[in-house]
Amino acid sequence: MDVNKICIVCPKGCHLNIEMNRDNAFLRVTGNLCIRGEQYAREEIDNPKRIITTTIKVIEGSIKRVPIKTATSISKSQIEDFITSATSMAVNAPVYMGDVLTIDGIQMKYICVIGRTVLKVDTKL
Numbered sequence: 001m002d003v004n005k006i007c008i009v010c011p012k013g014c015h016l017n018i019e020m021n022r023d024n025a026f027l028r029v030t031g032n033l034c035i036r037g038e039q040y041a042r043e044e045i046d047n048p049k050r051i052i053t054t055t056i057k058v059i060e061g062s063i064k065r066v067p068i069k070t071a072t073s074i075s076k077s078q079i080e081d082f083i084t085s086a087t088s089m090a091v092n093a094p095v096y097m098g099d100v101l102t103i104d105g106i107q108m109k110y111i112c113v114i115g116r117t118v119l120k121v122d123t124k125l
């Protein structure tokens with residue numbers, strides 16, 4: 001079976017034709033202009049990964065939730081575990097853009113990066 005995908009590794013956007021074997025595993029690719037396209041095609045078929053973004057709760061923050069993203073691509077099969085784990089997590093304000101935090105999932109620990117600074121609200125006012 002063949003699958004057509006556009007390589008997203010660089011702006012050229014090569015149109016890939018990916019052949020798979022009877023077990024739906026990667027066999028070969030055509031249409032790529034470089035080896036990175038082959039690596040992308042192989043990973044897309046055998047173990048697709050993505051950088052995932054979501055938000056988590058901020059306790060005593062100037063806003064209620066802060067955006068986070070995974071520091072590296074995670075397998076598509078781990079996305080639900082990551083989102084479920086992040087949904088039940090909260091951090092204390094202040095947090096700063098670029099801070100790193102670890103989310104304990106059931107399948108693994110996810111290293112994430114905070115996407116925005118959230119200062120602490122002065123509750124004594």
Ligand code: SF4
Pocket residue numbers: 007008009010011012013014031032033034035036037038
């Ligand atoms: S195959 Fe190579 S040149 Fe083509 S889009 Fe992918 S990375 Fe870019």
